[in-house]
Every structure is written in C-alpha cells, then in structure tokens.
Amino acid sequence: MGETIQQMRNQLNEYWQEMDKNKRKKIIIISVIVVLTVVILTIILSRPKYEVLYEDLSLKDMAQITKKLDEMGVKWKTPSKDDTTTILVPADMKNKIKIELASYGLPKEGYGFMDAFKESSWTMTDYDKKERMKYALQNELSSTISEIDGIENATVYIDIKEDTGFVLEEAELETTASVFIERSDNRPLKAETIAAIKNLVAGSVNMDPDNVKIIDSEGKLLTDEQEEDFLLTDQFVIKNNLESKINDSLKAFLENVFGPGNVDIRSSVKINFDSEKTSVVEFAPPIEGSDEGLIRSMEQIEEHMVGGTAAGRPGQDSNESYPMPEDGNEKYDKISNTINYELNEINKEIRKAPGQVEDITVAVLINKNAIVDGEFTPALEEEIVDLIYAATGLDTKQVQVVAQNFRTTDLDEEKDKKSINWLAIILSIAAASAGVAYGIYRRQKRQEEEKEIGSEIDEETLIESEVQDLEFETEESKMKAQIEKLVENKPEIVAQLIRTWLNE
Structure with missing residues (x-):
C-alpha cells in the first residue's frame, strides 16, 4: 500500500515538473477559488437563518420584547441599524419564541391596521374585511388607552350595529362599546380621564359617548360622577388614617x-x-471634567498682505484706501476662527x-x-x-x-358611686341574713320550750304564737326596707357609719 502511494506521488511530481508555468498558475488559481468557495458556502450554510418575528412595533413594545429576549438568552437582530420596528430571530426558534412571549402578554399592541391590510385577499368576503378592521380598531384603541397615565393595560370591545335593510324594524339599534382597564396603582381615575376615554372610543366609530361603559379590574363600573366622589372619599380616608397613625x-x-x-x-x-410631571432638558459636555464639548465644525480664515492693498471685486469701485507710507513694507495679518462644539443633550422626565x-x-x-x-x-x-x-x-x-390639670372629678364620683352601690348590696344581704338567722333561732327556742312544757298546746296559744311570728316578720321586713331606703337615699351617711365602725 505504501509503495502504491509513493508511486502515485512520483508520477504526480513528474507530471507537475513536465507542465509549463502557465498551466501551473491556472491550476493554482482554480484550486484557491474552489477552496474559498467551499469555505464561504460552509460559513453561509452553517450560519443560522433569521426570520421576522414582529414588525411595525411601537418603541414601547420593541423595548419590552428585546429585554425579554435578552432574559431568555435568545439572539436577535434588526434588518438595519436604523430600523427600530422589526425584530429578527433564528428561524428554527421563531414559533417557540412567539409562544413564550405571548405568555407574558407581548406584544401588547397586537393586531393593527397594517396587519388587516396585509392579510386581505381577493377571496376575503366583506364580512371578513369588516371583522378584521373592527379587530384592528379594538387593538389600536386598547394600545392608545394603555398609554394614559395611571392605566397599565386596557381592552376594548366594540359591538357595531349595522342597518339590516328592513323597513319595518321595531327599534333602531345603537353601537355600543366596553372598556376593561387595569390601573397601574391604587389611585382612582379622574373624571376628566374617564370622559376622555369615552369620547376617544365613541369618536372612533361615530357613536354616543354614553354608550361606552368602563369597568376596572375590581369589577366596578366607572362613571364621571362616581370617580370624583371616590377620589374625595379616598383622600379623606388617607388623611384621617395618617393623622390617626401619627396621634397614636x-x-x-x-x-x-x-x-x-x-x-x-x-x-x-x-x-x-x-400629580405633577416635569420635563427637563440639560446640556453637558461629553467629556467629564471638561468645559468644552467635542468639535463639530471649525472654520479658519487667514488674511495676509504685504506692501499694498487688497484687490476688490471686478466691476466695482474699490474703497478708498487710507494713506500709506511710501516705503511699501507694511504688513497686514488677520486670522478668524469659528468653532462649533457638540454638547450632550439630556432629556429628563420627572413624575411626582x-x-x-x-x-x-x-x-x-x-x-x-x-x-x-x-x-x-x-x-x-x-x-x-x-x-x-x-x-x-x-x-x-x-x-x-x-x-x-386633667379633670378627674367625674371619674372619682363614678368610683364613689360604684363603691356605695356595693356597700348597699352588702348591707342589704347582711340585714336579710341576720333577719333569717334570728327567725330560725326563735323558732328553735320556741320548739324546745314547747317540748319542756308538754306536748299538748292550747290552740289559742298556737294562734298567738303564729301571730307573734307574723308580727316579728313584719317588723323585720320593715327594718330591712328602712335600711335599703337609707342606703339608696343617703349612701354617704351609711359609708361614713361603716368607716366609723371599722375605725372603732
């Protein structure tokens, strides 16, 4: 195997040596071109393909979407440096990114008029076109209302009533609209804000503002009069709560x-x-610690003259020259510099x-x-x-x-009254207990005497005894009533009497 490879090398080397220089150059150039072509195609094919994720976005949606894409770790770009309405993302991730952004409610402006016109076709019916236009109008109004201070998000629903064409129609149907809003804070909307929202929605479809109903996230129907009352009530409650907190x-x-x-x-x-909103525009040098800005433009004019006068314009009389000495060695120099500096413009919006x-x-x-x-x-x-x-x-x-000095007389009197009432109750209970004990003692003593005298008792004696008991009980009841009356009418005397007894 090694010998075969070596033979092929030798043959190629011999062939290359026998070839003239022009052919060699052509082969080298062709080889370089082929290699570069392969490298370029590899780079192009391996590079991710980007597709449009959203276009015609507002600056607010553009900022929120790009921020969320950065948080998700998704690479994105714009078609050009000056384009601030279109976002491009890798084609293989486009659908996944759209679903993910939709879960965060982005983009908030959604379907617009441009989308309605772009998606129209010759197969679309008039009803479809009207529905698309209505849907686009609802989204445009929702986006506009969401820009109002104090409103985080808004959703608009419009029910456009159309003429049915029937002559004998019982009642004329009116177009109505509903607006659902989410506030950005706990502040109630002002009456003029609610009226402005009603007129904005009503003016978009030519209907009566009274047919526009506004509902907040708490399920309350917002009207011009109610919100003004809510505002005053909330202000009064906030003021009272703060004062009570400070007092306590x-x-x-x-x-x-x-x-x-x-x-x-x-x-x-x-x-x-x-609520107060202040816009401030400040100008500052771009270099910190410097009093001058960057040079935007500079113009320098120099005039030099030696031993003569400057020539005037053709066709015009020159100005009369001043007398000059005859030696002709005078000099005239003039240098004029005009420098325009570029400063940083800082716009601040302060909301109180x-x-x-x-x-x-x-x-x-x-x-x-x-x-x-x-x-x-x-x-x-x-x-x-x-x-x-x-x-x-x-x-x-x-x-x-x-x-x-704090007034405590009433408190002392109430304490004395409470103590006197308790004394009256105690004396009444003591008197009643003493009367009952005395009656029981008398009965026991009488029974013992009757046993000693004999078992037979004259009927007349029994009657007299019962009469005496009744008389005693009557006298005892009278005494108890007198004590209770004394305690009720003259409690201070009874209290003084008890104090005297205790001291003795």
Whole structure:
C-alpha cells in the first residue's frame, strides 16, 4: 500500500515538473477559488437563518420584547441599524419564541391596521374585511388607552350595529362599546380621564359617548360622577388614617415619660394629591471634567498682505484706501476662527406621585400633675418639641405643647358611686341574713320550750304564737326596707357609719 502511494506521488511530481508555468498558475488559481468557495458556502450554510418575528412595533413594545429576549438568552437582530420596528430571530426558534412571549402578554399592541391590510385577499368576503378592521380598531384603541397615565393595560370591545335593510324594524339599534382597564396603582381615575376615554372610543366609530361603559379590574363600573366622589372619599380616608397613625405613635411615645392617660395628641396633615410631571432638558459636555464639548465644525480664515492693498471685486469701485507710507513694507495679518462644539443633550422626565405630605401641625396636651414638681418649664417644652420633630420623621411645620390639670372629678364620683352601690348590696344581704338567722333561732327556742312544757298546746296559744311570728316578720321586713331606703337615699351617711365602725 505504501509503495502504491509513493508511486502515485512520483508520477504526480513528474507530471507537475513536465507542465509549463502557465498551466501551473491556472491550476493554482482554480484550486484557491474552489477552496474559498467551499469555505464561504460552509460559513453561509452553517450560519443560522433569521426570520421576522414582529414588525411595525411601537418603541414601547420593541423595548419590552428585546429585554425579554435578552432574559431568555435568545439572539436577535434588526434588518438595519436604523430600523427600530422589526425584530429578527433564528428561524428554527421563531414559533417557540412567539409562544413564550405571548405568555407574558407581548406584544401588547397586537393586531393593527397594517396587519388587516396585509392579510386581505381577493377571496376575503366583506364580512371578513369588516371583522378584521373592527379587530384592528379594538387593538389600536386598547394600545392608545394603555398609554394614559395611571392605566397599565386596557381592552376594548366594540359591538357595531349595522342597518339590516328592513323597513319595518321595531327599534333602531345603537353601537355600543366596553372598556376593561387595569390601573397601574391604587389611585382612582379622574373624571376628566374617564370622559376622555369615552369620547376617544365613541369618536372612533361615530357613536354616543354614553354608550361606552368602563369597568376596572375590581369589577366596578366607572362613571364621571362616581370617580370624583371616590377620589374625595379616598383622600379623606388617607388623611384621617395618617393623622390617626401619627396621634397614636406620638401618644405611645410620650406616655413612656408621663404615664398612661396623661398625654393627648391632635395632629393635622396637609397632603398634596395633585400629580405633577416635569420635563427637563440639560446640556453637558461629553467629556467629564471638561468645559468644552467635542468639535463639530471649525472654520479658519487667514488674511495676509504685504506692501499694498487688497484687490476688490471686478466691476466695482474699490474703497478708498487710507494713506500709506511710501516705503511699501507694511504688513497686514488677520486670522478668524469659528468653532462649533457638540454638547450632550439630556432629556429628563420627572413624575411626582400624588399623596405627598406637605406639612404637619401637632398639638400636645400634657397632664400637669404628671410633671415632676408640677412645673412646666420652657426647657421642658423645647425638649418635647424637639422629640416630636424627630419622632414624626416628616416635614412638621408647627408644634404646640400645653400643660394643664386633667379633670378627674367625674371619674372619682363614678368610683364613689360604684363603691356605695356595693356597700348597699352588702348591707342589704347582711340585714336579710341576720333577719333569717334570728327567725330560725326563735323558732328553735320556741320548739324546745314547747317540748319542756308538754306536748299538748292550747290552740289559742298556737294562734298567738303564729301571730307573734307574723308580727316579728313584719317588723323585720320593715327594718330591712328602712335600711335599703337609707342606703339608696343617703349612701354617704351609711359609708361614713361603716368607716366609723371599722375605725372603732
């Protein structure tokens, strides 16, 4: 085998040596061309083929889709550097990428008028064309409404009523529309925003704005009047909640020093519910630390003259020259430089969210009895004010601190009444118990006496005994009633009497 290969080499070498130079050059050139062709074809065929994923995209959708593709690790490109509406992806991944992006709700603008016109054909019926146009209109309106501040996403449904052609039609049908919106935050939509959405949808199909219904993600029907009421109510609730939070926080904070029930706080909060949008344009040099920008254009003009005057334009009289010395050795030089610098233009859009706290006023009432030595000094007042400024953590404009004796008379009277009521109950129970015990004692004693005297008792004696018992019980009941009446009408006397007994 080795000998055969060696023989072939020798034959080729002899053939190559016998060949003239022109043939050799031609063979070399052809070989190089064949090799380059094979390499180029290999590169082209092995390179992934890109197809259009989406086209005619808005800048918002373009930014969101490209960001998501980068997160997915998918290579993408645009047809040209200046094209910002078309995205190309590898052909073998196109369908998979579309499904993945659809799960994230991208693109949000969806089907548009351009798609409706592109997909039309001669086989399409008038009904199909109208439905495609309606679908495109719904998507265009949804995309437009989603651009409004405070709205994250919107979906529009339009029911276009057409003339049936019947003369004896009972009622004229009107076109209606429904708009489903998702808010970007918890702020309610303003009345003018809702009215603008209604007029936008109504104007697109020439219908009455009252036939446009707007529903939010919470299932509420939004109207011009309701949203204004909701706005005022929400503002009032937010203000009250913030004031209550500040009051409770400061009260708990100061009660650590003055004790529970010795501090009362009242605060008033001013909140700005207006939304503010500011656009700022700044110019700065492209090189940090430099006062000059990059040179955009530069023009330099130099004029030199030696021993004479500059010539004027043909056909015009030259200006009168000033007298010059006769030696003719004077010089005239003029250099003019015009430089245009390129600066960076920075556009900033600053949005101020509503609900900003502008200022707070706090009033503090302290129980004078809880202050050490009962003296409210200016130094103590200043110390409390500084603590409140630091504790609120907000822009507190004014703090007023007052020390007064808290009124506790009503509380003492209620305590005395409760103690007197308990004394009356105890005395009543004690009197009743004493009466019952005394009656039982008398009966037992009488029974013992009857046994000693004899078993026979005159009937008259029994009657007298029963009468005496009744009389005793009657007197005992009267005594109990008098005690209860005394406790009810003169509780302070009974209380004083009990205190005297206890002291003795």
